[in-house]
Amino acid sequence: MNCQSELIQRYFPALTPEQVEQYRMMDELYHDWNSKINVISRKDIDNLYEHHVLHSLGIAEIINFRDGTRIMDLGTGGGFPGIPLAIMYPQVHFHLVDSVGKKIRVCQEVINALGLKNVTTQWARAEEVKDKFHFVVSRAVMPLTDLIRIIRKNMSTEQFNALPNGIICLKGGELEHEVLPMKRSTIITPLSDFFTEEYFQTKKVVYTCL
Numbered sequence: 298m299n300c301q302s303e304l305i306q307r308y309f310p311a312l313t314p315e316q317v318e319q320y321r322m323m324d325e326l327y328h329d330w331n332s333k334i335n336v337i338s339r340k341d342i343d344n345l346y347e348h349h350v351l352h353s354l355g356i357a358e359i360i361n362f363r364d365g366t367r368i369m370d371l372g373t374g375g376g377f378p379g380i381p382l383a384i385m386y387p388q389v390h391f392h393l394v395d396s397v398g399k400k401i402r403v404c405q406e407v408i409n410a411l412g413l414k415n416v417t418t419q420w421a422r423a424e425e426v427k428d429k430f431h432f433v434v435s436r437a438v439m440p441l442t443d444l445i446r447i448i449r450k451n452m453s454t455e456q457f458n459a460l461p462n463g464i465i466c467l468k469g470g471e472l473e474h475e476v477l478p479m480k481r482s483t484i485i486t487p488l489s490d491f492f493t494e495e496y497f498q499t500k501k502v503v504y505t506c507l
Contacts (some may be wrong), residue, residue, distance in 0.1 A: 301346040308351065308492065309385070319384045319411050321502060322490060323350060326410050329374065330403045336375030337429055347496055353378030356434060357385050358491045359484075360460050360503050362387035369430045369451060372396075372437030375403040379434065383408075393418045394426055396481070414468055427454040437466045439471045439482075441505060452507045463506040469499045482506040 302321045306312055312320070324345060331342050332481075341348055354389040356378055364366070366389045370379030378466040383391045393416060395401050408416045419426065424447060433448045444464060452462055463482075475482045483505045488497040 302350075303350055303395075304346045305354070309354065309362060310479060311359075312385075316384055316387075316399075320346075320350065320381075322411060323380075326407050330406060331375075334399045334403050336400050336403050344496075347494055349375075349377050349490060350381045351494075352488070352497075352500065353381040353436070355466050355488045355491065355497075355500065355502050356382060356383060357469065358488070359486050359504060360458065360465070362386050362389045362432075362438075363458050366390070366432065366458060367428075367430045367453065368392070368432045368434055369394060369426065369428070369448070371405060371426075371433055371435045371448065372439070374400055375438070376407055377436055380404065380407060380411070380413070382434070383413050384411070387415055389415060391416045392426075392428065392430070393488060394421055396420070396422045398499055423447045426451060431455065431462045432465055433463075434465045434467075436494065441466065441503065442478055444448070445479070445505065445507065447507060460504065461506045465501045466505075468503050472501060472503060476503065476505070479505050 306318045327345055331337050368391050370393045371381050373395045378390045379393045391403050398420045401418050405418050430451055431453050486502045488500040
């Protein structure tokens with residue numbers, strides 16, 4: 298395993314050998330595809346594991362998704378947080394959605410190379426997605442109120458996770474004003490509670506119950 302991907306195993310020591318290998322493979326896959334189709338800033342690609350993979354797995358620190366959960370990753374870009382989470386939860390279904398076709402192409406190629414059977418992709422705007430999900434996850438910068446308005450139609454009424462169905466976003470900076478309209482149904486968790494790297498000092502997981 299390269300030393301970068303060892304970062305994942307340090308925080309998640311219970312990974313199976315297959316999961317360890319899948320995370321290790323991400324380095325070469327994303328470096329290769331990013332040289333053809335820019336889905337991660339070229340200045341940031343060498344920080345893949347800290348800034349993208351581990352950041353995505355911050356969601357796994359606040360909820361342990363039960364087998365059979367259906368999750369939409371909206372505005373997935375190059376596959377974050379969906380692909381790292383799909384490796385972590387092989388019995389959970391992830392549906393990756395982005396409005397940019399070339400980004401979905403990269404996602405699909407990475408999914409195929411990793412042998413992930415629990416991930417589907419869709420080139421679409423959020424308004425075009427008709428399926429139902431237990432959770433929507435996102436690293437996109439859309440304000441929470443706008444995201445809720447768009448995806449409320451996609452929320453399943455079936456409940457079987459420890460947290461009620463809702464939205465889980467990875468965000469940074471000051472969020473009090475943004476979440477004020479949903480304050481009673483929102484929990485903000487600093488990722489610095491789990492990860493010691495300086496990058497996570499301003500990063501947070503925002504969960505909103507729908």
